[in-house]
Amino acid sequence: MKVLNTLKRFVATCLVALTCTQMSVAGVVVNDTLKSEVLQSDIPFCVYLPDGFNRNAEQTFPVLYLLHGLTDNERAWTDKGQMERVADDLMRSGESRKMVIVMPCAGGQDIHKVWNGYFNMPGWNYEDFFFNELMPTVEKKYRARNTREWRAIAGLSMGGGGSVGYALRHPETFCACYAMSAWLGSNKQLQHAQQNNKSKFFYLQTAVDSLAATRVLTNATADERKNIGNVAWFLDCGDDDFLLDQSLECYQTMRRLRIPAQFRVRDGNHNWEYWHTALRICLPFVSRNMGYNNY
Amino acid sequence: MKVLNTLKRFVATCLVALTCTQMSVAGVVVNDTLKSEVLQSDIPFCVYLPDGFNRNAEQTFPVLYLLHGLTDNERAWTDKGQMERVADDLMRSGESRKMVIVMPCAGGQDIHKVWNGYFNMPGWNYEDFFFNELMPTVEKKYRARNTREWRAIAGLSMGGGGSVGYALRHPETFCACYAMSAWLGSNKQLQHAQQNNKSKFFYLQTAVDSLAATRVLTNATADERKNIGNVAWFLDCGDDDFLLDQSLECYQTMRRLRIPAQFRVRDGNHNWEYWHTALRICLPFVSRNMGYNNY
Amino acid sequence: MKVLNTLKRFVATCLVALTCTQMSVAGVVVNDTLKSEVLQSDIPFCVYLPDGFNRNAEQTFPVLYLLHGLTDNERAWTDKGQMERVADDLMRSGESRKMVIVMPCAGGQDIHKVWNGYFNMPGWNYEDFFFNELMPTVEKKYRARNTREWRAIAGLSMGGGGSVGYALRHPETFCACYAMSAWLGSNKQLQHAQQNNKSKFFYLQTAVDSLAATRVLTNATADERKNIGNVAWFLDCGDDDFLLDQSLECYQTMRRLRIPAQFRVRDGNHNWEYWHTALRICLPFVSRNMGYNNY
């Protein structure tokens, strides 16, 4: 009888343990939508709220904007990148600060018919939306600290280019930028081509090219470069990635201009296994570059 | 005009690159079923076939059996563990050999009503099924090399215990065993309890306890220990895992008996982020312990 | 002629680069000595001063005490552990904060004739020396921040045990403790043995046993445990280390007492390759646990 009771207790313990342990320190992902006047459209976004977010209604948190790539949407980082697992793990062990992670939608499957992209384009001023509507709204609603030293940005592919573009041209807004497999402009000096092109992807391509990272860097004034140098930069790209050249070129340009930056080429390709492992490096990196004045 | 053509070419290149690159070196996962006489049931299993499997109908491959945990099934490693991503990546870079990876079903959600477990139990002789039906069938059908030096086993939680149990009692069958967060028996010396228990989990618990790793090790004859020592062992468990004690105890027992083994405690819990990263260590480990005679 | 000049310039560049690059961000190690009244002896110590230490005479720095092992002295971490290389690298990339690292002598080769050890022993009250003489002196002289939140401790083997012992019994003094391959007491419940033993090592052994980590933990009051829980703990030991049991036991005791701790078992032995790689984990760990109020 005693044995059986021991057994029962053990079974119960096991089941509880198996099903609950990993939840003990776990954030939640919330689906939300913002009615944008700039874009004349409802823009969905996901927000990861760290463990303990709801325990204290006064507590504020650092914030990371985490951008998806071409053809994807606000669900990509959670559905394909398993970002909750990484965030929960690293926040539990202390390798990452507890922070709010915002993942807005900036795209969709059919790149010719659906707008993709983080920059302003004729008819899709996403950058205006991002800075004037999204940021103020979510930072207020989700208790994010709305100062530069507690705000970082990261992204993959088109979102890697978006994060670099944002941080280059708004260095007063972000303390750190982690770009994965970034799409940073074409290498050719493309000029504005014909306006009658029907594909939305045409406008994206044009915007990315005209705001190519190396061009923005090269054209920056001495003052602008100084501000750009205040951002903590990290460029991370796989050795088999078809966009490797662009990260290289951006890094070498920064180096020439004496803008400090981290650069890594790890084993990998333009895929989710790379971005999943990149996030494990990204969260500690942005964490240790936040609240910089205290360092 | 030239600019536009350049643009079009670039767009096309981008799209092809974005959608196809990661497929350039990629295995496929096949869903299959085996009609088992032993279990009087159709047992589903998944098989990962490495890149190039279908290019040469003569080529044979090493084989890894990769076992899931309690309440899961043959889809767990692909659906929750993203095992294809890891395997594709490591095989592309050469860190893992190209191998066939077999993931059989040994469980289900409702542990009281559905059989879970890898050992023989009254009414569910899974171990007999595994060695006498599953292995010969899949190794023939999927061109796996059916010799010890090219065959390894790994698993998580209940499957970690399964892999250790199989390799301990069949060391002539596997050259390497990688156990993640393994469930290796309870610490209490449980005896066979009442037979009238209704829950199938009761039988699993009894089987796991009676074949507890430390007990098998301690009871092994000198000859058996020598054979056990020929297996390349790797025990890997998170520091926050509720089963950590069991991996420790098994490792310390092996150490006392002078059975060489690798042991790691990494940061983590009993969850898929741990097993995903464990697989990145597992595949290179089993790879370098295969074809041992050539070392 | 132009080619030759290019060549000469290149040669000069190369040489400068080859010999100077790694010094661009580099700390210095200073050898110093403290006349101790407690120990009635001159105690040598080394101090690593981070890059930039001498550029601003007002700047203060976090401080890490880094303890050597049995038979070694204050030069061990620099001569055998190449700690400057690791510190320079991690401080340059930002993975470690810039901090002052203090390495005091607490031992020597002939363990029977020379005092080794960090705890108080009859005739060698090293712990008194450490807290009452060494810490105030070096923290003033080398501009270390003399508050708990900016002070950490780490060590290897006997020094791992020293760091755990210090942080357990002075949790109000250190914010973080990283113990490598720690010697934490014998497993036997040794009582004070005969006093007439001639070997200084006898007294060390006695002290280590009587202050064994598990004993201190078990005997701690609820309040003391709460304070102990405020320290960020990290136990790191190789799977082939002969002292692995002691780290395990200490970690399991902490776990039972619900004292949060990190525990890692990496591949390795009781040797300098392990401690060299451990330092690469230690510096980021203590860095992110400093200035805690800002997290």
Added chain:
Amino acid sequence: MKVLNTLKRFVATCLVALTCTQMSVAGVVVNDTLKSEVLQSDIPFCVYLPDGFNRNAEQTFPVLYLLHGLTDNERAWTDKGQMERVADDLMRSGESRKMVIVMPCAGGQDIHKVWNGYFNMPGWNYEDFFFNELMPTVEKKYRARNTREWRAIAGLSMGGGGSVGYALRHPETFCACYAMSAWLGSNKQLQHAQQNNKSKFFYLQTAVDSLAATRVLTNATADERKNIGNVAWFLDCGDDDFLLDQSLECYQTMRRLRIPAQFRVRDGNHNWEYWHTALRICLPFVSRNMGYNNY
């Protein structure tokens, strides 16, 4: 009395353990010299012989040639790089095969008066010495397997360039090449300058430029490229290294020519901390690319 005996036994155990454990699996480094007719000089070299080398006089081993950099000599990898520690560790855990590691002298401090370099120069035909004298002699004397599939080459800086140069032009001799922070030629198209230059470094510079990796690759015939593609390539360079451009350019050239290669940019500079950690990646890499036919 019993306590004291226990104590004594423990003390003895500790001491033995502390001083001997790390030797339990340990190679030895032998200093040797070869009288070279080609160079008209005695050339010193070091050889790492893996654990167990002397236990079986019949056993043969794979061989790795490990090259030092400018201004250094055959002792650099042992004295500054602690290569024994890394090799012992990785061979013990099985991450590296047990292999003979040959470290020949190809340089010295005063680069203007002492010959440095691995290629043939007027008056210093080191490449002839390497292939015709060094390799046959050491492979016979130290029981190295003298076939391509068991022979690899690696090096740092000037030695990284040496290893790439050797493997590019002798792909039938090496199965793998791992180049760290490699000096692969200047970017300028330098022609042979005046012959009356007095500095030996001038000749080295000229040789390195005329055999620049990208030039050799670009000039290779289709057949030669095919052979080059049979070597397993790994280029590894720190993001702060002043030579990063050269590894990038070489990798991009290989990529364009569809020669498979691994490329990594890790955090670091042109220093021994980088090369020490690089060796931990190098040994497993060359190990898994040896005996290729068995993969």
